[in-house]
Amino acid sequence: MSTPALAVEELSFSYPDGYHALDSVDFHIHPGERVALLGPNGAGKTTLVLHLNGILRGSSGTVSVAGLDLDEDSLREIRRRTGLVFQDPDDQLFMPTVREDVAFGPANFGIEGDELERRVTDALEAVGMADQAERAPHHLSFGQRRRVAVATVLAMHPEILVLDEPSSNLDPKARRELAEILTGLDITMMMVTHDLPYALELCQRALIIDAGKIVADGPIADILGDDALLRAHRLELPRGFDVRTA
Amino acid sequence: MSTGHAHALFIHGHGILHRTAPHLKLVTMIALVFAVVATPRNAFWAFGVYAVIVAVLVALAGLRPKQFAARLLIEVPFVIFAVLLPFLGGGERVEVLGIAVSREGLWGAWTILAKGTLGLSFSIILASTTTVPDILSGLDRIRVPRVITAIAGFMIRYLDVVVSEFRRRRIAMSSRGYEPQWIGDVKPWAASAGSMFVRSYERGERVYQAMVARGYTGVMPRIQATAAWATPWPGALSVIATAWATAATAMVLT
Amino acid sequence: MHIPDGFINGVTSAGAGVIAAGGVGAALRQSGKVLQDKRIPMTGLVAAFIFALQMLNFPVAAGTSGHLIGGALAVILVGPWLGVAAVSTVVIVQSFLFADGGVSALGLNTLNMAIISGLVGWVVFRGITRVLPKRWTIALVATFAAGLVSVVAAATGFVVQYSLGGVGDVNLATVFTAMVGVHFLIGIGEGLITAAVVGLVAASRPDLVFGTHDLNLTGSSTRIGRGGIGGFVGVGLAVALVLALVVAPLASSDPDGLERVAIDQGFADDAVDGAAADSPLADYGEDTVGVSMAGAIGIAVTFAVGVGALGMWALMRRRRRVPT
Numbered sequence: 001m002s003t004p005a006l007a008v009e010e011l012s013f014s015y016p017d018g019y020h021a022l023d024s025v026d027f028h029i030h031p032g033e034r035v036a037l038l039g040p041n042g043a044g045k046t047t048l049v050l051h052l053n054g055i056l057r058g059s060s061g062t063v064s065v066a067g068l069d070l071d072e073d074s075l076r077e078i079r080r081r082t083g084l085v086f087q088d089p090d091d092q093l094f095m096p097t098v099r100e101d102v103a104f105g106p107a108n109f110g111i112e113g114d115e116l117e118r119r120v121t122d123a124l125e126a127v128g129m130a131d132q133a134e135r136a137p138h139h140l141s142f143g144q145r146r147r148v149a150v151a152t153v154l155a156m157h158p159e160i161l162v163l164d165e166p167s168s169n170l171d172p173k174a175r176r177e178l179a180e181i182l183t184g185l186d187i188t189m190m191m192v193t194h195d196l197p198y199a200l201e202l203c204q205r206a207l208i209i210d211a212g213k214i215v216a217d218g219p220i221a222d223i224l225g226d227d228a229l230l231r232a233h234r235l236e237l238p239r240g241f242d243v244r245t246a
Numbered sequence: 247m248s249t250g251h252a253h254a255l256f257i258h259g260h261g262i263l264h265r266t267a268p269h270l271k272l273v274t275m276i277a278l279v280f281a282v283v284a285t286p287r288n289a290f291w292a293f294g295v296y297a298v299i300v301a302v303l304v305a306l307a308g309l310r311p312k313q314f315a316a317r318l319l320i321e322v323p324f325v326i327f328a329v330l331l332p333f334l335g336g337g338e339r340v341e342v343l344g345i346a347v348s349r350e351g352l353w354g355a356w357t358i359l360a361k362g363t364l365g366l367s368f369s370i371i372l373a374s375t376t377t378v379p380d381i382l383s384g385l386d387r388i389r390v391p392r393v394i395t396a397i398a399g400f401m402i403r404y405l406d407v408v409v410s411e412f413r414r415r416r417i418a419m420s421s422r423g424y425e426p427q428w429i430g431d432v433k434p435w436a437a438s439a440g441s442m443f444v445r446s447y448e449r450g451e452r453v454y455q456a457m458v459a460r461g462y463t464g465v466m467p468r469i470q471a472t473a474a475w476a477t478p479w480p481g482a483l484s485v486i487a488t489a490w491a492t493a494a495t496a497m498v499l500t
Numbered sequence: 501m502h503i504p505d506g507f508i509n510g511v512t513s514a515g516a517g518v519i520a521a522g523g524v525g526a527a528l529r530q531s532g533k534v535l536q537d538k539r540i541p542m543t544g545l546v547a548a549f550i551f552a553l554q555m556l557n558f559p560v561a562a563g564t565s566g567h568l569i570g571g572a573l574a575v576i577l578v579g580p581w582l583g584v585a586a587v588s589t590v591v592i593v594q595s596f597l598f599a600d601g602g603v604s605a606l607g608l609n610t611l612n613m614a615i616i617s618g619l620v621g622w623v624v625f626r627g628i629t630r631v632l633p634k635r636w637t638i639a640l641v642a643t644f645a646a647g648l649v650s651v652v653a654a655a656t657g658f659v660v661q662y663s664l665g666g667v668g669d670v671n672l673a674t675v676f677t678a679m680v681g682v683h684f685l686i687g688i689g690e691g692l693i694t695a696a697v698v699g700l701v702a703a704s705r706p707d708l709v710f711g712t713h714d715l716n717l718t719g720s721s722t723r724i725g726r727g728g729i730g731g732f733v734g735v736g737l738a739v740a741l742v743l744a745l746v747v748a749p750l751a752s753s754d755p756d757g758l759e760r761v762a763i764d765q766g767f768a769d770d771a772v773d774g775a776a777a778d779s780p781l782a783d784y785g786e787d788t789v790g791v792s793m794a795g796a797i798g799i800a801v802t803f804a805v806g807v808g809a810l811g812m813w814a815l816m817r818r819r820r821r822v823p824t
Binding site: 331334335336348357360362364397403407428447450458464 | 507513536544548558559592593595596602604670671674708
């Protein structure tokens with residue numbers, strides 16, 4: 001059994017006001033897998049995601065990325081390994097130009113000169129934004145910013161790409177473009193989303209989290225095909241959408 | 247009181263000044279401004295030399311006279327002050343068109359108009375030929391502390407975001423009939439400003455998280471520019487030398 | 501109040517540059533100690549807020565509008581060090597990127613609009629809130645005072661710089677009355693806005709108002725009532741009175757109070773070109789203030805006070821008429 005790309009074991013977390021946000025969350029993701037994290041609002045999806053690169057630290061349990069356990073000493077390396085793409089690209093694109101944003105990550109880890117340039121170019125090409133390298137982020141469309149945000153993380157050569165609501169606020173064309181890009185990437189992926197058809201298209205496996213607990217874990221077609229399960233956790237497929245024929 | 251100007255002065259172009267490295271332009275601009283400021287006020291000929299330099303640079307920048315003049319309008323408040331000086335000034339009076347005005351005031355008006363306009367001209371030429379990120383990297387190159395240029399970078403980056411959030415809220419308010427007439431109506435305005443602050447602050451925290459998620463350690467990493475800039479040092483140095491020779495000659499002669 | 505090149509002589513500009521560099525450096529160092537890693541993004545975002553705020557006009561009366569400097573607001577919301585660093589960044593960027601304020605005048609402008617306005621605003625706010633009862637109404641009056649005085653202080657900074665190295669030979673009292681009188685009125689608007697914004701931020705996120713963290717204030721920050729309005733009027737009148745008292749001696753006696761100091765300190769000897777005729781200080785001391793000048797000053801100050809008081813009175817009356 002190969003080392004999981006991501007191993008979360010018995011992870012629990014409570015906010016300072018006492019609210020139990022995560023309750024013994026436990027799952028593994030293997031290299032190459034694409035997993036969708038589904039669940040109603042307030043279930044703990046974003047909270048869980050923030051544990052995967054150490055922004056939040058659980059009160060008990062462990063997180064490990066490609067075999068490296070998360071603790072004080074490994075924090076920086078874990079952050080390189082977990083490529084977290086936030087929901088709002090404006091929070092993630094904070095440099096004056098696209099090129100500098102994509103270079104920021106690897107530069108922090110000592111990559112410089114020609115190698116840095118190569119990484120930037122490769123990452124931008126992977127998301128189809130290589131010709132926009134000198135532009136300022138606020139001159140790009142929202143879909144373009146989303147893609148650049150993905151590039152900023154790819155440039156660090158992460159072990160796993162974690163995306164928070166990647167298709168939200170995208171127009172249909174941008175949504176399609178992003179799907180093509182994500183499909184073309186050779187990387188392990190976890191995607192938090194409400195967009196069930198998108199999840200079905202891009203992922204093979206789904207986890208459902210509700211009230212801080214994992215309540216389902218299996219092939220995505222099975223999970224999305226189980227009406228009762230979806231309804232029990234405030235999830236719903238679009239009208240007329242048939243999992244079997246999608 | 248000056249209003250903030252968020253609209254950058256940059257105009258796209260392909261001339262030599264657009265292709266020149268930003269730090270070279272900055273050094274030249276600063277050197278020129280200091281030559282102007284050091285020049286004694288009565289060396290009129292010197293200011294003529296500087297005006298020629300401005301004209302040459304404006305041409306090299308590809309700026310049309312109308313564009314350039316429009317940008318000079320920033321100076322209006324101090325033109326007003328300059329116009330008032332001959333009347334407000336004390337000391338010896340002279341007669342101009344039958345009116346007794348202050349001699350020192352006239353000199354002061356001339357100094358403000360000449361030096362202020364020249365200084366502004368050089369600033370405008372720089373800003374018109376250099377994008378904001380490039381000016382910041384130029385400042386970085388001339389050893390302005392990284393902390394300051396980095397903070398300025400973030401400020402520029404998020405200015406549009408903050409302003410557009412505020413504008414959206416104002417549109418929503420006026421759609422509901424809010425038309426403030428005087429300062430007593432200011433509570434909703436202040437509420438938007440307050441919410442703008444909270445959102446800016448919270449965004450600052452999220453940006454920090456995103457930076458940390460990409461390995462930020464508190465020091466901005468060095469990311470060299472790749473663009474191939476022209477570095478016409480001979481040209482720049484001859485302009486600087488001309489200006490400083492003019493200033494020095496004027497100082498000696500006066 | 502962005503000073504262009506050529507307005508103030510080189511020596512004064514350079515001196516202000518040194519002081520400003522020291523002040524900004526200190527502000528950055530101190531905020532680095534408090535914020536550590538967060539220093540750069542947080543200061544940048546706060547600076548973006550201040551810059552954006554300066555761009556937006558607020559209604560003053562009958563179709564006219566005003567603009568904020570924001571120094572007092574910045575320090576009360578995020579503390580003196582972060583506040584001064586943020587506003588300094590705004591001034592520096594305005595000079596280099598937007599051609600607003602001469603490059604040779606950067607020290608002067610940073611000193612006035614960022615350092616003096618920020619620090620004075622902080623000192624006034626903390627001074628009042630330390631001494632008086634810990635209630636939100638009082639804290640908002642203190643905020644108003646900080647906003648008003650910070651603007652007047654920035655204008656005073658300009659006047660001092662002008663007295664040391666300004667062009668033209670305008671009688672100092674005239675400069676003082678004009679600049680400070682006008683900025684007293686602007687300061688009233690700034691004070692009211694600052695108080696309103698702080699009050700409303702505190703209503704939803706009191707943890708984001710740095711200046712009140714250790715005060716444990718009681719009462720509501722959004723209902724200031726008649727006592728609050730009265731407090732604003734009182735502060736406004738008190739400041740106007742102080743200004744009038746400062747102007748009067750300047751106007752009546754030998755007007756060169758500040759230049760006397762400058763000449764005694766040897767500034768007059770410092771001209772780079774050695775020619776006394778070029779020194780802005782050369783002709784001071786010859787002017788005497790005529791009766792008409794003193795009268796004009798008196799009228800100007802009275803006008804400023806009167807308009808300010810009238811505005812306050814109108815504010816009170818309007819509040820009484822409109823039910824909250």
